[in-house]
Amino acid sequence: MNPNDIATIQRIVQDVLQNTEFINKVWIAGAAVVVSLFAALVSSVTQILVARAQRKAQHNLADQQTAQQKQALSEQLSMQELASRRIANANVSAKRQIWIDELRKDIAKYLTLWQEIAFRWDAIVSEPRTEPISDEKLEAFKQPIVEMRIEALELQLRIELRLNMTEADHQELKTLMEQLQASTVLFQRTKSSLPPETIQGAFQKIRQDLIAKAQKILKDEWERVKKESYADPNVSVHNRNPNVADT
Numbered sequence: 001m002n003p004n005d006i007a008t009i010q011r012i013v014q015d016v017l018q019n020t021e022f023i024n025k026v027w028i029a030g031a032a033v034v035v036s037l038f039a040a041l042v043s044s045v046t047q048i049l050v051a052r053a054q055r056k057a058q059h060n061l062a063d064q065q066t067a068q069q070k071q072a073l074s075e076q077l078s079m080q081e082l083a084s085r086r087i088a089n090a091n092v093s094a095k096r097q098i099w100i101d102e103l104r105k106d107i108a109k110y111l112t113l114w115q116e117i118a119f120r121w122d123a124i125v126s127e128p129r130t131e132p133i134s135d136e137k138l139e140a141f142k143q144p145i146v147e148m149r150i151e152a153l154e155l156q157l158r159i160e161l162r163l164n165m166t167e168a169d170h171q172e173l174k175t176l177m178e179q180l181q182a183s184t185v186l187f188q189r190t191k192s193s194l195p196p197e198t199i200q201g202a203f204q205k206i207r208q209d210l211i212a213k214a215q216k217i218l219k220d221e222w223e224r225v226k227k228e229s230y231a232d233p234n235v236s237v238h239n240r241n242p243n244v245a246d247t
Helices: 003-126 136-164 168-185 196-229
Strands: none
Touching: 003 136, 003 168, 003 196, 136 168, 168 196
8 A cells, every 4th residue: 555545545534533523513513402492392381381370370269269258248248137137136026025015004004094983983873862963063073084084095096006906815805995994884873773882893803804814915925025035036027916016
């Protein structure tokens, strides 16, 4: 092998080595580009996934906040409704208590007036006399009775307007008041010749029956007040006697 051949071989080897180095540089550059592209892709995908997770978390948080707000609003409305029902129960109970107190006072005054009327009739009928009563004395006797009867009539109307005529006890109370008034008419000698003590006895019997009936009505109404005071506010109040609620 001559020197020229050896020189040629060396040039070929050098060219190969240079080409190999170039190829390696190209592969390395290409790999770097691929890696950069992959890294960019991974970063973009990661950012997308993170953003999606954040949006989902924000939606979940918003849903939770909305649910909590709805629950809080529902609880607030429930508390307001509960308070309103308690106030309504208290108002009904207060009105019923007023109804009881006023009815008690009117019945007591009513009975007192009629008892005074009966006593006055009993006194004048039982008084022994040998001659007719003078006009002056008769007028002095009748005038206060007229005034008391007018007052008793007003009280009777006040009592009846508080009653509920769909209830048997209230009907019986009204009937007893009418009987009490009618019994005093028997003192008039033009209406009856019964002895005053007999008429007074009948009057007292009706009076006691009327008191007993009034006591029962007042007791029943008081039981309603106590029941309504401890009633469940979630249960609506239904008044059996509409006149009580309107008092």
